[in-house]
Amino acid sequence: MRFSLIDRILELEPGRRIRAVKALSLAEEYLGDHFPKFPVLPGVLMLEALTESAAWLIRASEDFAHSIVVLKEAKRIRYGQFVEPGQLLYLTAEIVSQDDRYTECKAEGRMEDRLTVSGKIYLERYNLADRDPELARVDRSVVKDMRQLFNILWPIPARKSGGAPTSTPAGAESVHTGLSGAAASSLRNEG
Numbered sequence: 685m686r687f688s689l690i691d692r693i694l695e696l697e698p699g700r701r702i703r704a705v706k707a708l709s710l711a712e713e714y715l716g717d718h719f720p721k722f723p724v725l726p727g728v729l730m731l732e733a734l735t736e737s738a739a740w741l742i743r744a745s746e747d748f749a750h751s752i753v754v755l756k757e758a759k760r761i762r763y764g765q766f767v768e769p770g771q772l773l774y775l776t777a778e779i780v781s782q783d784d785r786y787t788e789c790k791a792e793g794r795m796e797d798r799l800t801v802s803g804k805i806y807l808e809r810y811n812l813a814d815r816d817p818e819l820a821r822v823d824r825s826v827v828k829d830m831r832q833l834f835n836i837l838w839p840i841p842a843r844k845s846g847g848a849p850t851s852t853p854a855g856a857e858s859v860h861t862g863l864s865g866a867a868a869s870s871l872r873n874e875g
Contacts (some may be wrong), residue, residue, distance in 0.1 A: 690775070693838040701778045706733050706793075709768035725767040730801040731758060732792040732809060738777035740806055740837065742835040743830060745779070750809040750827035756786065759807035761803035771795055777805075785809065790804070817827050 697704040708725050712781035715723035739753040767773050777791040785808060789872035814828075 688736065688833065688837075689729060690736045690740065694774075694836075696706060696741070696744055696838060698741075698745040699779065702734075702737050702744075704737045704740070704775045706767075706773040706775060708767050708769050708771055708773065710781065712769075715769065721808070723732065723769055725736060725773070730767065730793055731755075731764070731803075731805075732800070734777060734801065735777055735805055735807065736805070737775040738787070738789040738791055738805055740807060740834065741779065741789070741809060742775050743834065744761045744838075746809075748827045748831055748834075751811050751823040751830075753807055753809045755847050756808040757806040759806075761801065762799075763801050763810055764799045765795060766827060767793075767795060767800060773800060780804070 689706055690704045693702060693704045695701070701781065706725075710723065714726065714729070718724065718726045735755045742751075742753050773793045773795055774783050775791070775793045778788045780788040782788070787807045789805050789807065789860050791805050793800045811823045813823050
């Protein structure tokens, strides 16, 4: 089963920075075990949310040139606050350095003004066809699926051809948050 920990991309500057949001819902299955009487977002999933944010930044920056963008290494990961159901976790990733295969990002997650998770993450990007040319069809399928998901996470109707816009038009978050109730209201007020 594939799931996404990012609910919306709020800002995007290709080649530089991304800001996204995760709205934690009590309906998320893993909360039943983590922890039964005190449900919180597991630290490893906070790290995954940072990784997903950075991966979207890389994909948008390179116009989806690679089908695979994965976490290679995480350093100096620090946790500060619990994220409980009903809370919004704002995620930011900035590219620090990059070569032809690896990207280093500084990333953090915040709830309001409180730092929740931070650290440096190193992502590797490649195509399956680089290792086996017969997998080129799989690469194309993965890139197609990633583009579709990206269009849901970053729903801007007037995209510039060849890349993602660099900022969110006024009111876009309030119209297309995909969130409801208090979470949407909070996102409009903070975003």
